[in-house]
Amino acid sequence: VSGAGTTTIAVGGGGGSYDVLVGHGLAGSVPAMLSGAASVAVVRPAVLGRHAAAVTDALRAAGVAVTEIDLPAGETGKATDTVVGLWDTLGRLAITRSDGVVAVGGGATTDVVGFAAATWLRGVRVVHVPTTLLGMVDAAVGGKTGINTSAGKNLVGAFHPPAGVVVDLDVLASLPAAEWVNGMAEVVKAGFIDDPAILDIIEGAPSACAVPDGPAARELIERSIRMKARVVTEDLREAGLREMLNYGHTLGHAVERLEDYRMPHGHAVSIGLVFAAALGVRAGRLDTDTAERHRALLEALGLPTRYPGDAWPRLLDAMRLDKKARGDRLRFVVLDGLARPGILEGPPQELLDDAYTEVAA
Numbered sequence: 001v002s003g004a005g006t007t008t009i010a011v012g013g014g015g016g017s018y019d020v021l022v023g024h025g026l027a028g029s030v031p032a033m034l035s036g037a038a039s040v041a042v043v044r045p046a047v048l049g050r051h052a053a054a055v056t057d058a059l060r061a062a063g064v065a066v067t068e069i070d071l072p073a074g075e076t077g078k079a080t081d082t083v084v085g086l087w088d089t090l091g092r093l094a095i096t097r098s099d100g101v102v103a104v105g106g107g108a109t110t111d112v113v114g115f116a117a118a119t120w121l122r123g124v125r126v127v128h129v130p131t132t133l134l135g136m137v138d139a140a141v142g143g144k145t146g147i148n149t150s151a152g153k154n155l156v157g158a159f160h161p162p163a164g165v166v167v168d169l170d171v172l173a174s175l176p177a178a179e180w181v182n183g184m185a186e187v188v189k190a191g192f193i194d195d196p197a198i199l200d201i202i203e204g205a206p207s208a209c210a211v212p213d214g215p216a217a218r219e220l221i222e223r224s225i226r227m228k229a230r231v232v233t234e235d236l237r238e239a240g241l242r243e244m245l246n247y248g249h250t251l252g253h254a255v256e257r258l259e260d261y262r263m264p265h266g267h268a269v270s271i272g273l274v275f276a277a278a279l280g281v282r283a284g285r286l287d288t289d290t291a292e293r294h295r296a297l298l299e300a301l302g303l304p305t306r307y308p309g310d311a312w313p314r315l316l317d318a319m320r321l322d323k324k325a326r327g328d329r330l331r332f333v334v335l336d337g338l339a340r341p342g343i344l345e346g347p348p349q350e351l352l353d354d355a356y357t358e359v360a361a
């Protein structure tokens, strides 16, 4: 039941269409996204039980049998054990293809629950209720699901677009500021690759944009979701346009790998964005003012933009192992100007080395 004050952002494309709703007190809109379901599993970490309860109540009020299922919060929950446990529970509950699953949590939670939903009976409906900024603007939108295994992070997964995404801004009240700032790296990325108004908003009031209850929070979230919705509508399976979402991520993923995934994703992406901007300049494609703007904005939000100089050889090795590398040629998203993403393929070693001096602490 999304009334006045709710924004609807449509996602289309090959995998099925769905809406992303943004607003306040939206738990009541979940039942309609799972219409016809007799039984629904609501999966969430215990710490987010309060946010999930509203969804459970709304489903029960609509006559649906609901079982709440616990999983470990954060990255620990994004594991094979969790998926096996979820399969067992979905079996016990006799969840059929006409039923559904709801994931309430950050990106780690929506990724693992989405993967369980993608694989149970070869795919049951899932509604994502993201509770972090990163989840709202990135992980919950676009249909990518996945888990971490001993082989690495996010190597096992499936494309499984949700039946709907409910971005209830009320959940941000409990979100720690550090988690908000982490998600802001993806918001800044959206600004540079597609929507410079985002950058103007942040530059106008950086400290107000570094907290979840700032006046521009909703606009930043909606603009970022619109960008992602547009891109994944055109390209669900990373065959073309979607690659631009990787801006800042080639080096970012390498940093995460070197840090054993203990550095927050947004911090690694922030460092990666400064590197990608420097690459653009060194390749003669981006002006220095726009590149400088990356660092200034990210630092104003409290995000890191430097990394140890002596880590460079290991970062290069890690980039060559990235699952998105093609053969042994490194590919980077760079800018040919503000909101003009392009590809830089197989840059010469000197250019890479030179760009890293912008990041080296």
Ligand SMILES: NC(=O)c1ccc[n+]([C@@H]2O[C@H](COP(=O)([O-])OP(=O)(O)OC[C@H]3O[C@@H](n4cnc5c(N)ncnc54)[C@H](O)[C@@H]3O)[C@@H](O)[C@H]2O)c1
Pocket: 045, 047, 048, 073, 074, 075, 078, 105, 106, 107, 108, 109, 111, 131, 132, 133, 134, 135, 138, 139, 140, 141, 142, 143, 144, 145, 146, 154, 171, 172, 173, 174, 175, 176, 179, 182, 265
């Ligand atoms: N599928 C995709 O396209 C995609 C895109 C980007 C990131 N991801 C994945 O997302 C994950 C990171 O997501 P994340 O940053 O949301 O981290 P997260 O899911 O680990 O959540 C971070 C922490 O915040 C807590 N939390 C969440 N919401 C809260 C709230 N409202 N109030 C209080 N605490 C709250 C969580 O319990 C957790 O401890 C990674 O696993 C990454 O691979 C996936």
